Amino acid sequence: MAKLRILSQKGDTTVEWDTERAAVGDPEAQDAIREAERIFEEQKAKGATAFRVTPGKPAEKVERFDQTAEQIVIVPRIAGG
Amino acid sequence: METIGTSPHWEIASWIGIAVLAAQFVGILFWVLFGPHSRSISGTGHNLQLEAERRAESLLQEVLGLDQSTDLEHRGYLEVPSSTRQGRVYRVPRGRGMVSVYDDGRAVMSLCVQPVEWIPGADVVLIHKLMIEGNEEDYLKTANQFEPGYPYYLRWDRRTGRPA
DSSP states (O other): OOOEEETTTTTTEEEOOHHHHHTOOOOHHHHHHHHHHHHHHHHHTTTTTEEETTTTTTOOOEESSTTTTTTEEEEEEEEEE | OOGGGHHHHHHHHHHHHHHHHHHHHHHHHHHHHSHHHHHIIIIIIHHHHHHHHHHHHHHHHHHHHHHHHHHHHHHHHEEEEOOSTTTTTEEESSSSSSSEEEEEEEEEEEEEEESSOOOOHHHHHHHHHHHHHHHHHHHHHHHHHOOOOOOTOOEEETTTTEEE
């Protein structure tokens, strides 16, 4: 299962999809991917930053939604304090 | 001769008016103190925040893994190596506070940077880690930079300029 996690006041909100089922055209999995992509773009437009997070590796910034990523974490905009 | 001001009808009407106003005042007072919004602030709102904190802790532990989570718990800060500068590490405090930057073990500056909206503390730690690893230049540009200070979690040796 792949995950998109959006950090917010609620802790995090997660959208999950099954990449294998999506690859064979499962409509439910494809709907989940479309929803994840919509949220990804919406958050980016608000100034959020997205990272591909893989266990044991440094995080990697991603500019475009990648449905094959194991986990993408979206963090809200930051500012100097 | 009876005047308007002393008419019993006017007196009764006045008392009724006062009673209505008093009843409205008491009603408003009860609504403010015990209305549904007060429950959401003191009860449900508090529970939502606790739930958010729990979720954030869980995500942070998942991303850090056991070793880094244990280090964070014991030291009070998370050490994140720079992805672009050799020998540089960032110490991200467990609680809210400034991030300390070390080049080859020597403190060179403190950074003050935070999310623009409130999010749970564990998520703030995660944001620092992700930004340092994956977007370090923007992170440094955004942060306000200060001379290395004396963060609460760190004892400092003034003579050497290094952590004690």
